[in-house]
Amino acid sequence: MIISTMILMRYAVLVPLVGKIGVILIKGSGEEISMTLQFPWYDFALLVAATVFITAGGYVINDYFDIKTDLINKGKVIVGTKIPRREAIMWHSIFNIIGVAAGFYVSYKSGYIWLGSLFLVTSGLLYFYSASYKRQFLIGNILVALLTAMVPMLVVFYEWPALYRYYSLNAIRLPEINFITYWVGGFALFAFLINLIREIVKDIEDFEGDITYGRNTVPVVIGVTTAKVVSICLIVLTIVMLYLTWLFFINDIITFSYISIAVVLPLLFVIYKLAKSKERKQLHSASSLIKVVMITGVLYSLVVKVILTWNLF
DSSP states (O other): OHHHHHHHIIIIIIHHHHHTOEEOBTTSOSSOEEOOOOSOHHHHHHHHHHHHHHHHHHHHHHHHHTHHHHHHHTSOOSBTTTBOHHHHHHHHHHHHHHHHHHHHHHHHHHTOGGGGHHHHHHHHHHHHHHHTGGGSTTHHHHHHHHHHHHHHHHHHHHHHHHHHHHHHHHBSSOOOOTHHHHHHHHHHHHHHHHHHHHHHHHHHHTHHHHHHTTOOOHHHHHOHHHHHHHHHHHHHHHHHHHHHHIIIIIOOHHHHHHIIIIIIHHHHHHHHHHHHOOSHHHHHHHHHHHHHHHHHHHHHHHHHHHHHHTTOO
């Protein structure tokens, strides 16, 4: 999902958006040409790799700290059975060292080495999430949702400075490029809301193990029924924001049809499943359906590419 999201944000959203901007180069023929991305593809590949390694380290340490609750909630674990605990810590360290090193290197190549601190901080946050934050009311849920929303934004964080630096020096006039942040920011906001919903639904699903080991998750603190109501309210908020975004900023029939069929309809099924759920299996089904919505949300980027390429607004 991380690899697909970052690739699609760059090539399905940023490439056609930037290509719509015309510039006249100082040393050019005097004719207006389309802007192109300036962050090298090989540096972008390293950025993706750094993000994946940091995430992998986060998954390992999460499994390490969740052995007891996973035995209750899932009936099986990886760490402690297939992989020894010490080996898990070793892989956690290796993944994080590679991820942070790659993050600082690609940040250095971009001319803003301080951006590498994002990977260092994220590595630490994922550790403390698994060790402590996920046991606290809402903090862990919001943290994971925020870090997930950062994935598409990383593409802009590294591309925007490269665009600005190149065209401010080589173009007669630097055009407005802030709008690319708004487009990708829309995907990031959607990712935040959907992941926040899924985190709460997962906590409802894992209620038995969490309450056994004294975790203060949302359903443990406010009750399973109230947690379901909160999830449904967040889903309704997401649907409303999707249609408001379409109405005020996009307003084309292709987008309306896509979000209605591929995003809103599955979310309505999630609401139905949550309202009717009485067993863990039904909650797991709702959680899996939210994963589908994550995928269809990211795949809207391909619709954006078609719309922009063929001027279908």
